Amino acid sequence: MTYHLFERIGIELEYMIVDRDTYRVAPLTDKVLEEVNGSITNEVEMGSISWSNELALHVIELKTTEPACSLENLDTQFHQNIRHINSILKKYNACLMGGAMHPFMDPVTEIHLWPHDYSPIYSSFDKIFSCKGHGWANLQSMHINLPFADDDEFGRLHAAIRLVLPILPALSAASPIADGTLSGFHDFRMETYRHNSEKIWSITGDLIPEAVFSIEDYKQKILQRIYHDLSPYDPEKILQEEWVNARGAIARFERNTIEIRVIDVQETPFADCAIAGIVIEVIKNLVNGQWSSYEYQKSVPGTILVDSFIESIRHGQDARITDSRYLQVFNLGFKSCTMRELWKQLSSKMSIRNRFLDTILENGTLSSRMIQSAGPDFQQNNLLTLCKSMCRCIAIGEQLTVR
Numbered sequence: 001m002t003y004h005l006f007e008r009i010g011i012e013l014e015y016m017i018v019d020r021d022t023y024r025v026a027p028l029t030d031k032v033l034e035e036v037n038g039s040i041t042n043e044v045e046m047g048s049i050s051w052s053n054e055l056a057l058h059v060i061e062l063k064t065t066e067p068a069c070s071l072e073n074l075d076t077q078f079h080q081n082i083r084h085i086n087s088i089l090k091k092y093n094a095c096l097m098g099g100a101m102h103p104f105m106d107p108v109t110e111i112h113l114w115p116h117d118y119s120p121i122y123s124s125f126d127k128i129f130s131c132k133g134h135g136w137a138n139l140q141s142m143h144i145n146l147p148f149a150d151d152d153e154f155g156r157l158h159a160a161i162r163l164v165l166p167i168l169p170a171l172s173a174a175s176p177i178a179d180g181t182l183s184g185f186h187d188f189r190m191e192t193y194r195h196n197s198e199k200i201w202s203i204t205g206d207l208i209p210e211a212v213f214s215i216e217d218y219k220q221k222i223l224q225r226i227y228h229d230l231s232p233y234d235p236e237k238i239l240q241e242e243w244v245n246a247r248g249a250i251a252r253f254e255r256n257t258i259e260i261r262v263i264d265v266q267e268t269p270f271a272d273c274a275i276a277g278i279v280i281e282v283i284k285n286l287v288n289g290q291w292s293s294y295e296y297q298k299s300v301p302g303t304i305l306v307d308s309f310i311e312s313i314r315h316g317q318d319a320r321i322t323d324s325r326y327l328q329v330f331n332l333g334f335k336s337c338t339m340r341e342l343w344k345q346l347s348s349k350m351s352i353r354n355r356f357l358d359t360i361l362e363n364g365t366l367s368s369r370m371i372q373s374a375g376p377d378f379q380q381n382n383l384l385t386l387c388k389s390m391c392r393c394i395a396i397g398e399q400l401t402v403r
Contacts, residue, residue: 003147008067010145023387027057027112057112078269100175100264107137135196155213160286166308170339173367174264186316267393274356291331
């Protein structure tokens with residue numbers, strides 16, 4: 001079905017499976033799906049939430065089976081399914097863990113690609129890019145799918161989403177640690193992700209999508225370029241589908257949505273849905289011209305957005321915006337500000353408050369709280385304690401706190 005702007009919402013959450021004792025990744029997704037389906041499958045519907053595989057065998061995705069009318073009660077539904085999966089994993093001495101990157105996974109030795117249905121797709125990615133790296137093997141995210149009904153709605157939605165992408169890591173960063181040490185980035189998942197397809201640059205581009213605001217332009221300037229550049233490496237055209245586009249937000253014309261992909265998954269779905277709530281409201285206000293016109297939104301140079309995005313993946317909530325052209329998008333009167341200050345003002349202006357969002361805005365992103373929890377020396381015992389806390393958070397539906 002075709003839905004108009006904001007009539008429906010699709011949410012996807014990816015989680016790691018880890019061993020309960022060592023907290024090493026455990027490649028058990030096929031076992032979980034087989035347990036509930038009776039045979040190995042790539043997806044099972046569990047009512048309003050479905051479970052499915054991802055490229056790595058230690059990652060399982062939970063997603064809305066059908067587009068939801070609202071976010072109401074979705075967090076509880078996701079948490080109920082997490083508890084169900086944990087009950088299955090218990091017999092394998094494993095459990096789910098949130099966060100966007102495993103803090104000490106070795107992607108070279110520990111990656112196991114999904115070997116069942118659709119394995120030719122994953123094998124093709126591995127052959128072209130090699131999936132033995134953090135940008136392929138060690139990353140979990142939340143995707144938000146928002147619908148459009150026609151060309152005009154697509155343009156307005158795409159314009160608004162492009163402007164929001166750079167500030168999302170300042171709200172959702174949850175991947176500061178890799179290879180057992182501090183990475184130097186609050187959102188190291190996005191830093192590795194933006195480099196994982198450099199062999200064919202057009203697949204990710206600059207992560208911020210190009211300034212195209214019609215469906216035909218998008219297909220010609222983005223998708224056709226990707227397919228052209230990919231063709232020498234993919235003669236059987238296994239990967240020449242719209243989902244190969246790896247920008248920070250991608251158009252899914254098969255279902256008339258734009259899918260936002262730059263949000264790190266949190267330690268509990270209650271935090272994920274809190275983030276989704278404010279992000280969607282900001283996009284809605286932009287689409288409605290509440291703070292700036294559609295024409296102005298289209299005019300903001302892409303270089304400003306890319307530079308701001310790189311700042312936010314490095315510095316998270318403390319990244320600064322100093323370009324007045326970007327700040328005018330939100331019409332808050334700032335000449336410069338940190339991205340946390342921006343999110344606080346947006347939250348206040350729209351009267352969006354809940355305790356999970358408040359924790360992020362007041363106590364810092366999950367990335368900041370992970371750094372405090374594991375630091376200052378990031379010894380293995382501290383990382384194991386952090387993993388134990390993260391597993392507890394997802395199990396009981398609470399956020400990571402730092403004493």
